[in-house]
Amino acid sequence: MKLHLKAALAAMLCTTMLAAAPLRADNEPAKAATKDTAAMAATAAKAPKSIDDANAWVVVGDVKGFIQKVGEVIGKVRPGTDTSQATTFLGVMLGNPTIGDLPAGSGVAMLILPNGDNIAFAELPEPKAEANAKPAGFALPSTRAEGLTIFGKTQASADAGKALAADVKAKLLGGKRTSSLHVTVPFGRILKEHDKDIRDGIADYIENVMKIQEAGRKMGQPPSVTTATARMLEGEFRVFHKLVSRIKTVEFDLDLTPDGIRTEALFIPEKPVAPKAAPGGQPTVSDAIKLISGQGAMRMAMEFNPEAITTFMEGDLMAVLTEMGLTKDDLGTALKWMKDWNACFGGAAAFDMFTPGSKAFGGQMIVRLRNPETALKMLESMPEMFKASGLTKLYEDMGAPVTIEFKKNAREIKGIPVHELRFNVQAGNVPNQLAASMKMWASGVYQIAAVDNWLLYLVGEGSMEEFIDAVKAKSNPGTAPLAAEKIFGAGGYFYTDYNIGAAMKMMQPALPDDPANAAAKAALQAMSDAMASAPPLLAAAFNDGGRHKVDVIVPLGFLEAVAAGAMKAAAAGNAKMDKAPATTSSATREKSPADQCAENLSKIDGAKEQWALDTSQKFGAEAKWDSLIGDDKYLKRMPVCPDGGVYTIGKVGEPPTCSIGKEKGHALKK
Structure with a gap:
C-alpha cells in the first residue's frame, strides 16, 4: 500500500513538472510550420521574464x-493504506528530506x-549539508532565492526561476493560506495566441471526417449524410469556440472536505454582464x-433567460453561420x-430522468410557460419543423427514418387536455445493436399538458394524473429538495443530483443478450449493484455579477462505492469470460461463415475509422494492426475469418478486405 501512495504523490508533483505542456504535443500530426507558429515556438522557448508569461499558476x-487530506481520502477509499510517511517521501523525492518536518502553512x-x-x-527551510546528496533518479534540479527552493525540469529553468521568486512570493504565496489546490489560467490570452491553430484544427478535423466518411459513400451511403454530419460537427465546434472566446480567466479550486x-x-x-433581476413572484428552481x-x-433544476438566447442567435450564431458560408435563408x-x-x-x-421502471430517457420534465396557447401551436408544428430543417431526410438517408406525430387532446384528466407527441425510429437498415440503441433512446411517447402556466412532459412510466395534481398543489409530497441546493446554497441558476448507480441499471438493457456481451453485462451488473446505495454526485452553477461559478462535489461514499464496485466488476467479468466456451458461441454458429466474416470486417472498419479520427x-493513411489491437485500444483481439481467410486493414477511407473475396460473400456489406 505504501508503494501505491508513493506513486500517487510522485504523480501529483513530478508529472506536472516533467511533462511538456504545449497545446500540440510533439508526437501529434501537424501541418507544415508557418511563420506565425515558428515565431510562437521561438518565443515560448525563451526563459520567462514575468510570472504573467505562464499558461497557468x-x-x-x-x-x-x-x-494529509489526500491521505485521509485514500485511507477511506482504500482501507489499510499507510499514509503516515507521505510528506517524508515527498521530501526524499525532491532531494530535501526536511519537508517531512514542514510547518503548517508552508506552500508551493x-x-x-x-x-x-x-x-x-x-x-522549504534551507537544506542541511547532509541533504545535498540527492537520491539519484528522484531529485529535481533546484536552487534557492527569496527563502524559496526553486525546482525546474533542468538546472537552467530552475536558475531562471530566481528572477521570478520575489513576484511568486508576493503574488502567489502571499495571500490567504488554504490546504486546497488552486489553478488560475489566463484563458483569453492563450486562446488569442493560438486562435489560428484552433481554427486550422477545426478545419483539419472536419476535412478528415469528410474524407473518412467518403468510404461510406462508396458503399452506398448517400452524399447528404456525409455532408450533413460534417456540417453539424463544424457548427458545434464553431459555436463552442465562439462561446469560450468570451472567457478571460478560469480559476479552478480542488479541496477535500468531509x-x-x-x-x-x-x-x-472579458466583459462581465450582471444578470437581470427576475420579475417578482416568478417561480424559482426551488419551486420547480x-x-x-x-x-x-x-x-435537475435550472433557470434560463430566453432573451439572452435570442440575442446570442442574432449575434454570435449568425457570425458562425457566416464563417461557414451560410446565410439566414439556409436555416431560416x-x-x-x-x-x-x-x-x-x-x-x-x-x-426528473431515469425514473424506475422507465426505459432509457424516461421521466418527468416541467418548464415555465409565458404563453400556453402559442406553446401548443409550436408543439403541433414540430413534425413540419423537423421536416423543414432537413432532419427528416437526414435520418432517412442514414437508413433510420424517424416519424413524428402530434395528437392534440389525446385524452383529458380532471378537465386538463393531455396531448401526445410520438417519436418512432424505424432503424431497419442499420446494425441490430445500433438499431436497438436508437429505438431505446429516441423512440417514445411524450404525454404533454399545460397546467397553471407550466408545461408538463411525461415520458415512459409514471402517472400524469399525479403529476397534474402536484402542479395544482404547487408541491409533490414525495419529493425531497435537491441535495445540491442544500450543500451549495440558494441563488444558483442550475442544480443537479445525479445518482450514477441508478443510471447504470438503466443502461443494462442497451447491451443486447448476446454471449459476446456476457462479460460486459456481468461487470455492469456488479458495478451497478455496488453503486446502488452510493450518494449522488452534486453540482450547481451561479452567476456572480457576470462571473459564472460551477461547483461539483464527489462524495466520499461515492468513491468508496466506485473502488468496491471496480473490484467486483472485474471479478464478475473475468468469471464470465472464464466460463465462456473456447469455441464459437451458439449465436455466432447460427450465422453463415460469410456473414460472420462480414461482421468481422465491419468491426475492423469501425476500429480503423475511430483510430483515424482520434x-x-x-x-489514405496506412493503418497497422498494432495501432488497433490491444487491451486499451479499439479491438481487444484479432478477428478471425471462420473460413481461414486473411484480413487486410486497408487505407483510411478504404474498406478492409478478406483474401477469400467478395465473390463468396467475404466482404464488407453496404
Missing part, C-alpha cells in the same frame, strides 16, 4: 495540510510555461423541483422556430 497554500506555487519547462517554488472532493470552477468573462416526482436517477425555418420557442418559455425548469490521420 498552480498554488497549494498549505502543502502538508493538503497531503508552480508556473506552467508554454514550452513545458515548468518551474515550482516551495517554502462532504467529499469538492471542485469549484470560476469563469471570468418540488413539482416533479423526485424518483429519478438524475434530478429552424431559426424562426427557435425564436418562437424562446418567446413561449422562460424562467424555471426541472427534470489521431487526426489523413485520407
Whole structure:
C-alpha cells in the first residue's frame, strides 16, 4: 500500500513538472510550420521574464495540510493504506528530506510555461549539508532565492526561476493560506495566441471526417449524410469556440472536505454582464423541483433567460453561420422556430430522468410557460419543423427514418387536455445493436399538458394524473429538495443530483443478450449493484455579477462505492469470460461463415475509422494492426475469418478486405 501512495504523490508533483505542456504535443500530426507558429515556438522557448508569461499558476497554500487530506481520502477509499510517511517521501523525492518536518502553512506555487519547462517554488527551510546528496533518479534540479527552493525540469529553468521568486512570493504565496489546490489560467490570452491553430484544427478535423466518411459513400451511403454530419460537427465546434472566446480567466479550486472532493470552477468573462433581476413572484428552481416526482436517477433544476438566447442567435450564431458560408435563408425555418420557442418559455425548469421502471430517457420534465396557447401551436408544428430543417431526410438517408406525430387532446384528466407527441425510429437498415440503441433512446411517447402556466412532459412510466395534481398543489409530497441546493446554497441558476448507480441499471438493457456481451453485462451488473446505495454526485452553477461559478462535489461514499464496485466488476467479468466456451458461441454458429466474416470486417472498419479520427490521420493513411489491437485500444483481439481467410486493414477511407473475396460473400456489406 505504501508503494501505491508513493506513486500517487510522485504523480501529483513530478508529472506536472516533467511533462511538456504545449497545446500540440510533439508526437501529434501537424501541418507544415508557418511563420506565425515558428515565431510562437521561438518565443515560448525563451526563459520567462514575468510570472504573467505562464499558461497557468498552480498554488497549494498549505502543502502538508493538503497531503494529509489526500491521505485521509485514500485511507477511506482504500482501507489499510499507510499514509503516515507521505510528506517524508515527498521530501526524499525532491532531494530535501526536511519537508517531512514542514510547518503548517508552508506552500508551493508552480508556473506552467508554454514550452513545458515548468518551474515550482516551495517554502522549504534551507537544506542541511547532509541533504545535498540527492537520491539519484528522484531529485529535481533546484536552487534557492527569496527563502524559496526553486525546482525546474533542468538546472537552467530552475536558475531562471530566481528572477521570478520575489513576484511568486508576493503574488502567489502571499495571500490567504488554504490546504486546497488552486489553478488560475489566463484563458483569453492563450486562446488569442493560438486562435489560428484552433481554427486550422477545426478545419483539419472536419476535412478528415469528410474524407473518412467518403468510404461510406462508396458503399452506398448517400452524399447528404456525409455532408450533413460534417456540417453539424463544424457548427458545434464553431459555436463552442465562439462561446469560450468570451472567457478571460478560469480559476479552478480542488479541496477535500468531509462532504467529499469538492471542485469549484470560476469563469471570468472579458466583459462581465450582471444578470437581470427576475420579475417578482416568478417561480424559482426551488419551486420547480418540488413539482416533479423526485424518483429519478438524475434530478435537475435550472433557470434560463430566453432573451439572452435570442440575442446570442442574432449575434454570435449568425457570425458562425457566416464563417461557414451560410446565410439566414439556409436555416431560416429552424431559426424562426427557435425564436418562437424562446418567446413561449422562460424562467424555471426541472427534470426528473431515469425514473424506475422507465426505459432509457424516461421521466418527468416541467418548464415555465409565458404563453400556453402559442406553446401548443409550436408543439403541433414540430413534425413540419423537423421536416423543414432537413432532419427528416437526414435520418432517412442514414437508413433510420424517424416519424413524428402530434395528437392534440389525446385524452383529458380532471378537465386538463393531455396531448401526445410520438417519436418512432424505424432503424431497419442499420446494425441490430445500433438499431436497438436508437429505438431505446429516441423512440417514445411524450404525454404533454399545460397546467397553471407550466408545461408538463411525461415520458415512459409514471402517472400524469399525479403529476397534474402536484402542479395544482404547487408541491409533490414525495419529493425531497435537491441535495445540491442544500450543500451549495440558494441563488444558483442550475442544480443537479445525479445518482450514477441508478443510471447504470438503466443502461443494462442497451447491451443486447448476446454471449459476446456476457462479460460486459456481468461487470455492469456488479458495478451497478455496488453503486446502488452510493450518494449522488452534486453540482450547481451561479452567476456572480457576470462571473459564472460551477461547483461539483464527489462524495466520499461515492468513491468508496466506485473502488468496491471496480473490484467486483472485474471479478464478475473475468468469471464470465472464464466460463465462456473456447469455441464459437451458439449465436455466432447460427450465422453463415460469410456473414460472420462480414461482421468481422465491419468491426475492423469501425476500429480503423475511430483510430483515424482520434489521431487526426489523413485520407489514405496506412493503418497497422498494432495501432488497433490491444487491451486499451479499439479491438481487444484479432478477428478471425471462420473460413481461414486473411484480413487486410486497408487505407483510411478504404474498406478492409478478406483474401477469400467478395465473390463468396467475404466482404464488407453496404
